[in-house]
């Protein structure tokens with residue numbers, strides 16, 4: 001890509017549509033039409049086009065027996081590399097021992113590096129709820145723990161748990177998320193024991209740690225299943241809770257021991273222990 005491109009504005013005194021037909025033979029898809037003008041952008045020089053447009057105006061003048069003039073203005077403009085701009089906007093995220101980075105950045109020495117490219121599935125580490133769950137995993141997940149990631153999205157939480165030595169299962173109601181999570185586990189050289197399309201009720205065992213970063217209303221709906229698949233003395237990491245919904249979650253999980261609440265902006269992450 002060149003550093004600049006030329007923008008040519010063609011303003012005929014009449015018959016804009018005929019000038020459009022003429023220019024479309026040279027630039028079939030790339031003409032912007034405004035009320036009185038046609039705009040062409042190109043990395044090539046457009047001198048020949050300006051000459052052609054003037055010839056066309058002269059030919060039309062002869063054909064209609066009245067003068068049809070055309071004004072042309074060229075401007076050199078800076079080419080913006082949108083892909084680079086987008087990439088610059090996606091920065092790595094550091095939470096505890098975890099360093100979440102996109103594929104075009106380098107991993108960081110001394111960290112548990114998780115490579116995730118932003119995709120359709122939620123979970124690049126930038127959202128407060130994901131970052132808070134990573135903080136909780138960093139603090140509470142131990143080697144050999146069994147871990148269930150309910151609503152895995154990109155798989156980021158399960159990958160973090162696996163890097164902490166846990167044996168990981170995951171599920172999501174969205175088949176695209178299941179596919180994306182599997183891809184991300186492989187990209188990060190982590191293994192996932194079981195992954196299924198669906199939710200907590202399909203869990204076949206009880207886990208040391210269950211994490212669910214889903215909106216509060218859904219957490220309330222599946223509360224019974226989340227508690228059921230958590231072992232006695234196991235932990236439940238609940239996120240996706242807006243501060244306005246916090247008390248409704250506390251109410252539904254009141255029989256568990258609340259051991260920590262992480263607050264980031266308006267988002268709350270609650271860590272419960274299921275007493276034996």
Ligand SMILES: C[S@@+](CC[C@H](N)C(=O)[O-])C[C@H]1O[C@@H](n2cnc3c(N)ncnc32)[C@H](O)[C@@H]1O
Nearest residue numbers: 122123130151152153172173174177199213214
């Ligand atoms: C906010 S994203 C969280 C993604 C990732 N775990 C993270 O922390 O960044 C919520 C995910 O939950 C999934 N989901 C929504 N309702 C669900 C349910 N009842 N059971 C399981 N997954 C659900 C969505 O498809 C989405 O991928």
